[in-house]
Amino acid sequence: MKKESPHLARCEAPSLELLKRGVGLLETEAELEAKLEKSRRTGTPLRVKLGIDASGPDIHLGFAVPLRKLRQFQDAGHIAVLIVGDFTGKIGDPSGRSRTRPQLTDKQVQENVKRYRELAFEILDPARCEFRYNSEWSDKLSGSDIINIAAKYTVARIIEREDFKTRLDKGIPLHMHELLYPLFQGYDSVAVRADIELGGTDQYLNFLVGRALQREFGQEPQVVMTMPLLIGLDGKLKMSKSYGNYVSIKDSPEEMFGKLMSIPDDLITDYFRLCTNRTEEELKKTEEQLSSGENPRNIKAELARDIVTIYHSADDAGRATEEFDRVFRQKGLPDEMPEFAVPADGVNIVELVAKAGLLPSKSETRRKLREGAIYLDGERIKDVEFTVRLESESRILKVGKRRFLRLTKG
């Protein structure tokens, strides 16, 4: 039996409707229907390609959007073909980038992929999964092979992309290897004979290169399906590891809940649409609640709960909700906090905070003392020379709103 998937919308067999839900651009719907129909008729599963950027060993909510879509295809009987971009990773995807990305080393890629694989199976069904490295074929291409591929696409079509154009206009470096990136990524589709390619909107033009190359190599062109990009916690840029505005699917329930509560209010519906299994009607209802003056905080809490439930459990979500209320609304204490042993004769407050690693330096600690950000058992400490002693069993040191330290006897 298939493993129960929390990534499927409730009460629905994967249908064309479901597969199309939440999809931004679809190139083309007619081709998709034809491919699905053919697959049903011949009993041959479709090969759905998803590229993995091996730049970091983490999967965040933004990347989970296409992964969850991929899971729906798996549940409809198709094959997920995950392509680890170990070769293209060495180029660095220029999409949406205003500067050249650092090239990854083999070792970095290997480490990242190992963890990636584990994480991907949190969402995907391993039984219907094919994991491929694009170095398998890309490394084998000879110079003349590369020329041959490059000859099938024009410079004008490559540099029509916004990101390249801006860089050229602004005089920001654009390197030769970056121009090749779309070609290699497109060639992946040829190599794995992809029927469908999934990904974020920013990948659209890359995917079209895949279509073009497949045609050139005598294959039926892949259907291109892009998902809207999830905006990150800052409310401005797309969610991405390198912008540090992300929620990892491996974040602890509390962490995940807290981060989600920090998204700007007007992102609530987007997050519901892209990260949860809410249906369109449910989304409409939420939108009405929001516009009718219902406190967005409560709706956001619902959202956070939903998402924590998907990646952890309903129980964890409940606990995270409670803790959030306790710590931030009632200014109480979290369940768990790091501990620090205080010597019998006491320790200077600045030493203590720096040693415990609550703040990066002593200068910073002095600054925070001046700002009134440091509390001992709820009492604000401003004196740089204050000595912390342990009169009772344990005391609580708090820095800012969210950093806690339990002081114990040392």
Added chain:
RNA sequence: GGACGGGUUCCCGAGUGGCCAAAGGGGGCAGACUGUAAAUCUGCUGGCAUACGCCUUCGGAGGUUCAAAUCCUUCCCCGUCCA
């Protein structure tokens, strides 16, 4: 290959001999407020030192000077135009 312009702190970007740990903005952190780690307002934002002050930082390496991000030499890198 030639001419010109440029490389500044986490990012962008001002600064052409001392008043420069370096304007301004962004980001980050904190405080107030609150409906939340939202929004808004305010403050802080290299390190060490209770403090005097000391140390590290303006592409790299040398040099001039009492004193250099600023001047000189050389090297590396980027851009524009020309070839």
